[in-house]
Amino acid sequence: MKQFHLRQRCAALCFAFVVGTPAVAAATAEGTVTFTKTPPLALVVWDTTDASQSAGVPIVITQKNRVFSQLLAVVPPQGTVEFVNDDDQQHNVFVSDQKNKLELDFGLAQPAETVKQVVSWPSGTAVKFGCKIHPQMQTWIMSLSSARYQVVLVPDNVTQVSFSVPNVTSESKLQVWSPRGEAVNISLGGAAVDLTFKDKPCGQVTAALK
Amino acid sequence: MNEPLQPVEAATPPVAKSKKRWLVVVGVVGFIALVSSCRSCGAKPDPFVTLHAPYRSTTHWNLNIVTQVPQSLVPLYEENALMVQQATEDLRLKPTYKSYPIGAVIRKENRDDSGKVVFISEMIKKKPQSIGNPDPWFYRQLNPDFSPQKEGYAGDPGIATLCATCHAGAIDRDYLFHTYRASAPSTQTP
Numbered sequence: 001m002k003q004f005h006l007r008q009r010c011a012a013l014c015f016a017f018v019v020g021t022p023a024v025a026a027a028t029a030e031g032t033v034t035f036t037k038t039p040p041l042a043l044v045v046w047d048t049t050d051a052s053q054s055a056g057v058p059i060v061i062t063q064k065n066r067v068f069s070q071l072l073a074v075v076p077p078q079g080t081v082e083f084v085n086d087d088d089q090q091h092n093v094f095v096s097d098q099k100n101k102l103e104l105d106f107g108l109a110q111p112a113e114t115v116k117q118v119v120s121w122p123s124g125t126a127v128k129f130g131c132k133i134h135p136q137m138q139t140w141i142m143s144l145s146s147a148r149y150q151v152v153l154v155p156d157n158v159t160q161v162s163f164s165v166p167n168v169t170s171e172s173k174l175q176v177w178s179p180r181g182e183a184v185n186i187s188l189g190g191a192a193v194d195l196t197f198k199d200k201p202c203g204q205v206t207a208a209l210k
Numbered sequence: 211m212n213e214p215l216q217p218v219e220a221a222t223p224p225v226a227k228s229k230k231r232w233l234v235v236v237g238v239v240g241f242i243a244l245v246s247s248c249r250s251c252g253a254k255p256d257p258f259v260t261l262h263a264p265y266r267s268t269t270h271w272n273l274n275i276v277t278q279v280p281q282s283l284v285p286l287y288e289e290n291a292l293m294v295q296q297a298t299e300d301l302r303l304k305p306t307y308k309s310y311p312i313g314a315v316i317r318k319e320n321r322d323d324s325g326k327v328v329f330i331s332e333m334i335k336k337k338p339q340s341i342g343n344p345d346p347w348f349y350r351q352l353n354p355d356f357s358p359q360k361e362g363y364a365g366d367p368g369i370a371t372l373c374a375t376c377h378a379g380a381i382d383r384d385y386l387f388h389t390y391r392a393s394a395p396s397t398q399t400p
Contacts, residue, residue, distance in 0.1 A: 041301055090376055092269060107268035108376065132269055132387070133379035135298045156302065 029165045029174055029188060031207025037197065039154045042072040043178035044142055045163045045186070045207075046149035048124065049171060053147040055079040058116070061139055062086040063093075063109070063131065068139035072126070072151050072179075075119045077143050082116050083129070085109040092132040093117075100127055119143045126177060140179055148172070168209070176205050256280040261287065262389070264321055269376060273320040273328055277389060283314055291388040309384040310335045312346075316386060327354040331373070333385070339363050347385050349373040 033043060058080035062069040064087050075081055083093045083106075093115050095104040106115040121127055123145040131137035150163050165174065170188070177183040181197045186207045195203040259281050264274035279287050286308055293305040310316075314335040319327050330352040338346045345364035351372065352358055364374035377385045 038300060038302070089379060091379075094268075105268040107272070130298070133376065135294050136301050138298070138301060 026167045026169060027209040029168045029172065029186075029207050030162070030210050031186065031205060032160055032162050033152075033176060033178075033195070033203060033205045034160045035154075035195075035203040036159075037200075037202040038180065039159055039203075040178035040180035042140070042151060042153050043161070043163075043176060043181075044072060044074060044126075044144075044149055044151045045165055045174055045176045046074075046124075046144055046146045047165060047168050047172045048146065048175050049173050050146040050148045051123075053145055055119075058082050060084060063091045063137065066134045066137055068129070068137060070139055071153065072140045072142060074142045074144045074149055074151060077119055077121075077123050077145055079119045079143075080116055081119065081141055082114055083109070084114045085111055087111060090133060091137070093129055094132055095127055095129055097127050100125060102127055105132075117141075124175065124177075124183060126179070128179070142177070163207075170209060174207060256282050258317060259284050264319075264325070265389075267389075270318065270331070271320060273322060274325075275389075276319040276321065278317040278319065280315060283310065283316075286310065287316075287386075287388065290383060290386070294383065294388045307383045307388075310386075312337060329353060329359060330356065333373075333377075335384075336363075339365060344381075345374055345378060345385060347374075347377070349377075 029045075029047075031045070053076045055076045055078040059073060059075055060069075060082045061073060062084045066087075068083075073081070085091045088111055090111070091109045093104075093106045093109060095102050097103070100121045102121065104117065109115060117129075119141060121143050123143050126140045126142040129139050129141060148165055148167050150165050152161050152163050154161050163176075168174065168188075172188070174186040174188065175183050176186055176195070178195075181195045181202055184193055184195055184205065186205055187193055188207055188209050190206060190208045192204045192206045194201050195205060257280070258278040261277045261279065261284070264276050266272065267275045290307050293307060297303045297305045312335050316333045318331040320329050320331060322328050332350040332352060334348040334350065336346050336348050338344050343363070343365045348361065348363060349369045349372070350358060350361040360368055360372065362369040364370055364378070377387075380387050
């Protein structure tokens with residue numbers, strides 16, 4: 001009789017454990033970012049708990065018609081970025097980033113010339129690359145070890161954009177970053193989180209698992 | 211008895227009188243213009259002002275450069291430089307830069323690491339030289355004692371490779387890059 005009770009109790013406990021433990025099933029985090037100040041041209045949302053992306057094939061960013069081919073590119077730490085001058089005029093590639101203690105200047109790049117840079121800055125941080133000849137030529141290289149991310153471009157005259165990051169779980173921790181804002185944690189419970197730029201509020205982000 | 215004939219003063223024709231008046235007017239105006247231009251030459255010194263501390267520029271022969279402009283052009287230069295800075299921070303901005311008056315001189319000292327001036331680069335604004343090449347600047351490379359090394363317009367092959375090809379990238383800023391540094395200007399004799 002006692003043994004029966006013990007077995008019953010064990011079975012009940014096991015059942016309770018299986019039922020009570022939250023499922024770690026893959027889902028999609030969907031959300032919106034609303035800007036109350038000048039919106040950035042692009043932003044990136046990523047799962048900070050993932051580290052499945054490793055350095056592989058170099059990514060190529062071209063300089064043509066006075067723009068970099070990507071406004072915001074995600075590269076794994078220790079990955080390589082190749083900047084190709086695909087224009088018919090001289091360009092330059094430089095970095096002056098006091099926060100990440102990175103000062104680079106590749107000098108004058110002639111047409112068809114390529115320069116390479118290893119992403120030496122830590123995951124979750126972005127570095128701005130520019131052209132000294134054309135100050136509005138800029139690209140941000142975001143170092144991310146996460147393979148779960150989405151880069152969102154913000155069109156002109158738009159103050160709200162949506163994002164969708166697949167394969168996240170309830171244990172995932174999402175962050176959002178843009179060139180006009182510090183990286184902030186996103187609540188996956190639907191609560192709005194303030195975005196700030198230079199210590200001033202510049203918008204809000206909301207997200208939920210779907 | 212006939213009185214001797216007195217010479218009769220010939221009547222001055224009216225056309226000759228008006229010519230005389232015109233000559234007087236032109237003379238007076240010319241004199242005033244000459245005096246005022248001489249005064250402006252002598253009375254308005256426009257010393258060059260150093261805009262920032264030296265910094266290394268890989269696009270300027272990897273030397274440490276110091277930008278100098280005449281005092282009268284400092285506000286214009288700094289206004290453009292500020293627009294460059296703002297445009298760099300907000301890529302959606304489409305700034306309209308101001309152009310420099312004909313005769314404007316922009317100077318860059320190119321110094322080595324010890325601070326010694328290796329050579330001086332100057333740009334002097336002129337009228338556009340040809341329709342094919344709109345660059346109106348006259349480029350000069352000078353020795354530290356201001357003796358000329360090389361000079362010419364963008365169309366001159368030597369100047370094209372030395373200066374003008376790169377400066378053409380700044381056509382929207384009147385061919386000047388407007389490197390802005392916040393250091394306080396200090397007056398310097400040329």
